[in-house]
Amino acid sequence: MIHHVQVACPAGAEDEQRAFYGGVLGWTELPKPPLLAARGGCWFEVPGGGEVHVGVEADFRPARKAHPAFVVDVDEVAEAVAAAGCPVVWADPAEIPGRRRFHTFDGVGNRVEFLAGQEPVEGRFSMIQN
Secondary structure: OOOEEEEEEOOOOHHHHHHHHHHHOOOEEEOOOHHHHOOOOEEEEOOOOOEEEEEEOOOOOOOOOOOOEEEEOHHHHHHHHHHOOOOOEEOOOOOOOOOOEEEEEOOOOOEEEEEEOOEEOOOOOOOEEO
8 A cells, every 4th residue: 555645846836736636636635744844845635545745846847757646436536627627638448458547737737647446435536446
């Protein structure tokens, strides 16, 4: 099990990340420990387990290839992402047969992938347990 993944953002872009991870996805923001909070950034709880940590990076460049991937109800998440005006880029189904997936970009342009699983866990845009 993975405890967390970290994505980066430029200084002062925490609100854009909150709008995506907290607003679009509905994930709960977690309090950062005081010593780490002084560095900026924000953390989010991923429904079903794990966390996304957003860290401030001085020489920020969006991650366009490297990305976290979350197993969710892809139709529900794709609908919310599209409704927020974010792109929904469906993957070619031949790439991973039997697994529907798409990617989008968070509030600062980092690539994020969402893929279908078997049975949803309770909660908005919940993780899927296989």
